[in-house]
Amino acid sequence: xxxxxxxxxxxxxxxxxxxxxxxxxxxxxxxxxxxxxxxxxxxxxxxxxxxxxxxxxxxxxxxxxxxxxxxxxxxxxxxxxxxxxxxxxxxxxxxxxxxxxxxxxxxxxxxxxxxxxxxxxxxxxxxxxxxxxxxx
Numbered sequence: 001x002x003x004x005x006x007x008x009x010x011x012x013x014x015x016x017x018x019x020x021x022x023x024x025x026x027x028x029x030x031x032x033x034x035x036x037x038x039x040x041x042x043x044x045x046x047x048x049x050x051x052x053x054x055x056x057x058x059x060x061x062x063x064x065x066x067x068x069x070x071x072x073x074x075x076x077x078x079x080x081x082x083x084x085x086x087x088x089x090x091x092x093x094x095x096x097x098x099x100x101x102x103x104x105x106x107x108x109x110x111x112x113x114x115x116x117x118x119x120x121x122x123x124x125x126x127x128x129x130x131x132x133x134x135x136x
Contacts, residue, residue: 031056031057034054034055034091036060036088038051049068049080050080058093058094065105094135096114096133102127102129109132114133115134119131
């Protein structure tokens with residue numbers, strides 16, 4: 001047996017992910033994740049904003065929420081978040097989870113009822129990364 005360091009994306013990295021997901025499925029209750037993605041486009045189909053998430057058991061897990069800079073402050077992000085939360089409730093989710101950097105949107109999520117669970121300090125070196133959850 002030997003350990004080899006590899007500093008690139010590879011099929012082996014994907015295989016490790018597949019192995020841990022299979023192990024996790026064998027140990028936890030039966031539940032599937034389902035994508036929940038919302039997109040805002042202009043009349044030409046250009047992407048202006050969007051939310052990428054999934055529902056997993058009782059949880060809405062938000063991965064990305066983005067609004068083009070020139071469109072911020074118009075309520076687009078709030079509408080996307082509300083629509084995702086409503087769809088998650090329709091899927092019987094009871095909670096939502098998101099993380100954000102200090103320069104992104106901590107105030108936005110707090111205004112929408114998200115409570116801080118914990119913060120990573122000095123991330124990656126001098127910043128903070130906030131983790132929030134909300135009861136739906």
